Amino acid sequence: MLIERVDHFGFNTDKTFKQRYLIADRHWKKDGGSILFYTGNEGDIIWFCNNTGFMWDVAEELKAMLVFAEHRYYGESLPFGSNSFKDSKHLNFLTSEQALADFAKLIKYLKRTIPGAKNQPVIALGGSYGGMLAAWFRMKYPHIVVGALASSAPIWQFENIVPCGVFMKAVTTDFRKSGPNCSESIHRSWDAISRLAKKGTGLRWLSEALHLCTPLTNSQDVQHLKDWISETWVNLAMVDYPYESNFLQPLPAWPIKVVCQYLKNPSVSDSLLLQNIFQALNVYYNYSGQVRCLNISETATSSLGAQGWSYQTQESSKNPSLTPSGSNGELDPWSGGGVTKNITDTLVAIVIPDGAHHLDLRANNAFDPTSVLLARSLEVKHMKQWIKDFYASLGKKHGIWWDKG
Secondary structure (H helix, E strand, O other), X not given: OEEEEOOOOOOOOOOEEEEOEEEEOOOOOOOOOEEEEEEOOOEOHHHHHHOOHHHHHHOOOOOEEEEEEOXXXXXOEOOOHHHXXXXXXXXXXXXXXXXXXXXXXXXXXXXXXXXXXOOOOEEEEEEOHHHHHHHHHHHHOOOOOOEEEEEOOOXXXXXXXXXXXXXXXXXXXXHHHHOOXXXXXXXXXXXXXXXXXXXXXXXXXXXXXXXXXXXXXXXXXXXXXXXXXXXXXXXXXXXXXXXXXXXXXXXXXXXXXXXXXXXXXXXXXXXXXXXXXHXXXXXXXOOOOOOOOEOOOOOOOOOEOHHHHHHHHHXXXXXXXXXXXXXXXXXXHHHHHOOOOOOOOOOOOXXXXXXXXXXXXXXXXXXOOHHHHXXXXXXXXXXXXXXXXXXXXXXXXXXXXXXXX
């Protein structure tokens, strides 16, 4: 834990809190080594640490110390403890700017207190919102990090920058490619739900057919049901990985293809269509076979911080920002808000045709497509160059020429 200021930029409070971070130094070398710094995003840092196998896979090659920093207001890094989400006064310090300042202070602390770390290059890495933070970190604190890998970072996904329909268009494309009539079945299901809900016993029938934990009782519940189903399809598009995974939920390989096996015929009756929708939803929520009912208040693992993320996404829509991005998977609906073409020789975009949400940051897997293997090799190549350039610059500064290969 590191003691951080609740407010890095103001003078109205001198309150502090404990920020959690994780360190792995098994492969770290004091001579010519590096520090890979994961810019934690909206959840428990242990969960992100366990789902960022890429860093562990390249640690030995880069002689790297791995640091995973938890984002304020998530996991155990709560500025006001149990009152952190009490009201806007307490949530006022939940911003990307404050989080980046936390990261900067943490790196300075580690360099000051760990023997051998002082004169080593730091590379920021992150996926999704964490990827946005990695890119912003490099831009805002270029004297602290020598480079950034921003995987699946939708840094242009803001109002008036990216058209609103781009995201859902990408989700629709994923389902259209994964099975005949799959996207058409989903499209037709929305009206089918509305028609069934208007019938005398429709709400009860829907509740039972979809095996809901809490019965539907009114039109607001029906809208909530539709939103929950829609978010489920979005999550499936993000984690459409080529192998079994347990990121947002336990899922089979290529889960959208499995889902679409139940959605081949959009022309069936409303009731049969919704029974098929249940089978499709069950792939996402009950692949393990242990779930007795479906909870429409949850769509992902509890390791993600729903309260903080809800607040952040509301605030971010008010503050558009621009910054270059990193790796983008073409299966990932967030790729529409990422940078998919090189901006300069050093602001490089890597596109992964068969990649879902930050697939490149996951651990090596025998079922990885060639495109993600190539992407990872390019990412390592760039990181090696950043490290080499850092030591060359350091050597010139001190009258020594470093050649670490």
